Amino acid sequence: MAKLTKKAKVWAEKLDGDKLYTIDEALKTIKEFATSKFDETIEIAMNLGVDPRHADQMVRGMVSLPAGTGKDMKVAVFARGDKAEAALAAGADKVGAEDLMDDMQAGNLNYDRVIATPDMMGVVGRLGKVLGPKGLMPNPKLGTVTMDVAEAVKVAKAGQVEFRVEKMGIIHSGVGKQSFSDADLRKNIDAFIDAVIKSKPAGSKGKYVRRVAISSSMGPGLKIDLADVAGA
Structure with missing residues (x-):
């Protein structure tokens, strides 16, 4: 068995792994344990009652x-x-056509969002x-193929995130x-x-939101009481 780190030992001593927290309790506790020297990301993980191998159970969307x-x-x-020009004015980091395609094919893919006008989809x-x-396609x-590229850039820069369910029915994302x-x-x-709840697919049967946990980048995950999750 792997040895616990000093931080993990402290978490094990002070936290009850079976406790269900309200969201507010979880946030307060997470901040107490987020002691890294950098500004840790607060993350959410949701275990859903879906099997994304089936097209009618895929969960994907955008949220601001x-x-x-x-x-x-x-x-x-x-x-x-x-x-x-409109995309550049709105704050896009890189704008182009075939030149941008060549750049990406060369391995320059350090982007969080890729947006395109419909006429550029051939490229x-x-x-x-x-x-x-x-x-990134x-x-x-998801609103990333659009004629209004300026608005798409603005909402991306303002805090719009994409979510997509993974193989085991889990969705996770940073939320601040x-x-x-x-x-x-x-x-x-x-x-x-x-x-995520509004994106419930037609093929989902039974309980949709099964588990929710919140953590920081380097901290422990805390289980959330679903009674505090609106719509669950």
Whole structure:
């Protein structure tokens, strides 16, 4: 058995692994244990009653976090002409067409969001094997294939995050930083949970939200009492 780190020993001594916390209790406790020298990300994990191997049980969407993410989102945009200029004016980090495609094929993929105008999808499509595995492929259902690239850039920069269920039926995402106020973190968590619940697929049977946990980047995960999760 692997030895526990000093931090893990402290957590084991002070925390009850079986306790169910309210969201507010969890946030207060997480901050007490978030002692790293950097501003830790507060993360949420939701275990859902879905099997994403079936198309009618896929859960995916976008949500704008009211208090933002606390992260500088890097955004790339495929566009030409006036749309390219609008994307740059809105704050896009990189804008281009074939030149941007070549850059990404060369391995320059340090972006959090990739947006494209519909007419650019012929170019973007060649990057399927590169962008797909990273979850960066523009998608009209997520608002990342759009003529209004300026608005798409603005909402991405303002704190819009994407969520997508993984193989084991789990969705996880950052919902802010340790330095955020508890009130702002609570707003973000409520918005994220609400978006996931509203994205319940037709193929989901039985209980949809099965477990919820909140943690910091380097801290322990705390189980949330579903009675405190609106709509669960």
